[in-house]
Amino acid sequence: MFFKSKHLNSINAGHHKHTAGCATEVMPVPATVRISMSQNIGAPCQPLVKKGDTVFVGQKIGDTDAFLHVPVHSSVSGKVTGIESIRNAMGGTDTLVVIESDGQQTMDPGIKAPTVTNHKEFVDAVKASGLVGLGGATFPTWLKFNPRNMDGVKVLLINGAECEPFITSDHRTMLEDAQNVIDGALAVMKYLELDECYIGIEDNKPDAIENFNKMFAEQGLSSMHTFPLKASYPKGAERVLIYEVTGKTCDAGVLPADLGCIVSNVTSIAFLGQYLKDGIPLIKKRMTVDGDAVSEPKNIIAAIGTPVYDVIDFCGGYKTPPTKILMGGPMMGRAIFSDSMPIVKGNNAILAFSKEQAWIPEETACINCGxxxxxxxxxxxxxxxxxxxxxxxxxxxxxxxxxxxxxxxxxxxxxxxxxxxxxxxxxxxxxxxxxxxxxx
Amino acid sequence: MESNKIRYDNLTVSSSPHLVTSLDTTKTMLYVVAALFPAALMSIVYFGIPALIIILVCMISCVFFEWIYERLLGKANTVRDGSALVTGLILALNLPANLTHLGGIDYPAFMPILICILGSFVAIIVVKQIFGGLGRNFANPAIVARITLLVSFTSYMSTWPTTRFQRAEIEIMTGATPLAKLAEGSLATAPSLRDIFLGNIGGAMGETCALAILIGAIFLIAMKIISPIIPVSFVGTVFLFSLIYYAVSGNAPDGMSPLYMACFHVFAGGVMFGAVFCATDYVTSPVMDLGKVLFGIGCGLVTMIIRLFCSYPEGVSFAILFMNIMTPHLDSFAEDRFYGISKRKKEAAAAAAEKKA
Incomplete structure (x- = not known):
């Protein structure tokens, strides 16, 4: 471009937000969960439990000494029935801890709200919570909250754009968990000494924007703002969001912190708000279940490790045989080859497409259209x-x-x-x- | 509690995205055909049945050549993408609506039809398919076909039937185009701007009615099929160049203002049609904006140089062909500027030299 435009290029990929009006339903804990040890960018965890062990809800079952790591917790109480390895959607191999639920959901007695008084304790608490970037990138959040240029970071950018078609889980989070979002954001701002917070939300979610504006006014939060974004793809990409809100260009490989921002997904912040109150680590996840092969598309909260087929069964089963099942949205989500894959932390959607919806036309010659x-x-x-x-x-x-x-x-x-x-x-x-x- | 429901473990896996636009090449081409419709319609209004026959012959023969070539060579059939249809229509609208007046040479009566078919052959087989089909040709097929016919059948290709409204006034069946008259220095009574704009002048079938072309252009730009950059820079260059030329040289025919002459050059010949439908051909024009601007300016400059200083009265086809050939260079120039390729290399070389020293 000859001139620097205020907005980056984007496309209209359609919205397909069928489930935007569906209040979240909590899915009962399944009989068996299979919890992956690789749920974040970076090193996979080593299982801390072995076959036959009894575990509680929220008990740490996987951890590692590697730098880029986050612990993994059990989402059910019950008995470990095995340690398996499966081929994951990326073609690699993941270790799974299989736990048979006893149906009691007994909490780990060690769980209590974390004591946080300073930045270090805050980062340690976030690390212990098992939180990763819930927008789908699954970057360990504690690392994000520990930038090398603490003094240079001034702004918290909360990503509520949710530009992927179909997915509405962040939207529901902003409506149903708004107070947690605010509490989480305030905690981040307090311990990282940030001045301002912007929540970027696409303008196809006016109710979420209004809701936040009202709550900010009621609670007198003058340092928190909503930032409406044009509803087009990919406004929710980290580097796009930074440019749209701050006007700063974030090249690949540059950390947002180097530009003075911390960027975090709205669901991550909502989890943080809740975690600081009750200390329950990341063991369940809100997600959108949609696609034309699903009988009853809805938003659900499911335990981490729930097999996809149980999730689909909870949503009325398959309407038509699925051809493709996606973890995540249709633009960047991963196609899984089997519906017995377990839910992981980064899941914000399960989309099951029939043959028609999954069909992509055959490739033809490039016409150089640009x-x-x-x-x-x-x-x-x-x-x-x-x-x-x-x-x-x-x-x-x-x-x-x-x-x-x-x-x-x-x-x-x-x-x-x-x-x-x-x-x-x-x-x-x-x-x-x-x-x-x-x-x- | 294992349920007996069917599990799926052989699902399709593919790289994201899993959703694509419904706009495909065929639809793009059909949009172009739709945008050409007003110009085609006006050509039939002005020139009657011969125009319709020529359009049909060109379109059918282009599609036929595409089909037969791919059939004979055992290649995948691409007739359905509609690009041959577009080529045929553009070629037809670039020809004179001339089925009977053969420029004084004693051709057989069916000769114009053969000329149309030969043009289609050149466009589809020689220019497009031999280089690998759609997306691989380096020059615009219809433009090369027009030029081939122009140099092969010069008198036929420059014998222009008058429009039915001109015929109602004066009993002449053919006449020179305003541009040809200008080049000969015989533009005694200049046509009114209204006649030029509405197309009541001699010329290639689709080129004369600027209004119809404008409607097509607005449609294509509104549907985001083409970018306005090439048409605007092309037409703008022609306008400015002729305005300045006539203002400075004072060469305008008697009593005509430089402004009139600038409008005359924009509307009287093939500039509008070429700028909207030929110069914007995806395959043979640059991808990046800077390249597009240079491409449009280049087209305008070459057109005006040919018109004003060379022996051909009209230069749009040659200008577009010339810039088609320049396209790879414009593309790499624009890429270099946009991504700062040579700048980075220079910096890296300087840094390396500094390190050494």
Whole structure:
């Protein structure tokens, strides 16, 4: 662009927010949970329990000494029946702790509201809670709250954009858990000594914006603001949100903290608000269950480790045989190959698509229309990446800044030739990474 | 408590996104056909049945050549994408509505039909399919076909039937275009701007009615099929160039203001049609905005240079072809500027040199 526009490019990917009006239902704890030890970006946990052990609700069952880590807790009380390993959606192998519920849901006696008086205790409490970025990226939150430039960080950006089609769980959180959001935000602002807080919400959720504005006024919170965003995809991407709210450009690899912001998903903040009151770690998750293969789309709160088929059964079972099941939204979510995969912390949706809804038209020839370039929030050139990847040209990939791609999928969405551009961007990024490791 | 319900463990997995737009290449092409409809309709209004016949012959033969080529070479059939249809229509609207007047040469009566079919052959087979089909051609098929016909059948291609309204006034069946008259220095009575804008002048079938082209342009821009950058920079360059040229040189024919001449150059020839429908062809124009601006300016400049200083009265086709060939360079220039490629390299080289020293 010749001039710096106030908004980054975005696309209209449709909203499909069918469940926006569905109040959250709490799903009963299933007979068996299978809790993954890899629920965050970074190192997987090592199981702390073994077959035959009895566990309580909220008991820590997995942890590790690695730097980038968060502990994992049991979501039920009962007996550990095994430690399994399964192939995950990314093709790797995850360790699962299988726990048979005794139906009692006995709390771990050690659970109590954490005592927090200073920043260090706050970070330790957040670490102990098992909280990860619940927008889907699952970055350990305690690390985010421990920036290297504490004094430079001034603003808390809460991400309530929820730009992914179909998903309404953040929307419901903002309506049903608004007080927890405020309490959590105030705690973060207090212990990190932040001046201001903005909650970015897409303008297709006017009730959530109004609700917050009313509560801020009632509680006299002059440092907290809502920030309406245009309802278009991908306004909820971290780097897009930072630009829209603060006008600062966040390149790939730059930490938001370096630009003076802490960015956190609204559901993470809501959890934090609740956790500081009762000390129950992250063992359940609100999610949207939708898609045309689901009988009764709804918002539910399910225990971490609940198999997807139990979630679907709770929503009336399959209406038609599913062809594709997604963990997360249709733009960035992961397709899972089996409905026995367990719910993880990062799940904000389970979408089951029938053959019709999952159908993606066949790829045709590129007509050089440039829609991918126009759709990209950062103005990248996906067709250039695809050509460079096909030619194995790492230099060209770097020239075109392939590493800036955040894999939002906008390019693939708008492509009239239905080329899998986002997929090729990922391959291109992998090629660059490989080349740089081999070069060293 | 295991239930007996069916479990699914062979679901489809694919990379995200799992949702795509419903706009595909076929729909894009049909939007272009729809945008060309007013111009095609006006050509039939002005020039009658011959215009309709030429449109049908070009469209059908373009589709046929696409189909037969892919069939003979055992390639996947792409007729359904509609691009051949668009090429045929654009080619037809670039031809004179001329089925009977053969420019004084004794051609057989069916010759114009053969010329149309030959044009379609050049467009689809020579320019598009030989280079790999849709998306692979480096020049606009319809433009190259028009140029081929122009240099092969010059007299046929520059014998322009008068419109039915002109014929009602004066009993002449063919006449030179205003641009040709201007080039010959015989533009004694200038046509009114209204006639030029509405298309009541001689010229290629679809090019004459600027109003119909504008309607198509607004439709395409509103539907976000094309970006306005190329048409605006193309037409703007033609307008400014001729305005300045006539103001400075004073070469305008008697009694005509530079402003009139600027409008004359924009509306009288193929500038409007070329700027909206030919120069915006995705495949043969740059992707990035800066490239598009340069492309449009280049088209305008070459057009005006040919019109004012060269022996051809009209230069839109040559200008677009010339800029088509420049497109890869414009693209890499725009990429370099946008992503700062050479700047970063220079900085890296300077840093490396500093380290050494």
């Amino acid at each position: 829609r991918c370039h126009k759709a990209c929030p950062f103005g990248l050139l996906p067709t250039g990446f695809a050509d460079a990847y096909a030619a194995g040209n790492v230099e060209r990939l770097n020239d075109l800044k392939v590493m800036q791609c955040m894999e939002c999928g906008s390019c693939s969405f708008v492509c009239p030739a239905h080329r899998p551009l986002a997929f090729m961007n990922k391959l291109g990024k992998a090629m660059v990474r490989e080349a740089s490791t081999n070069g060293k």
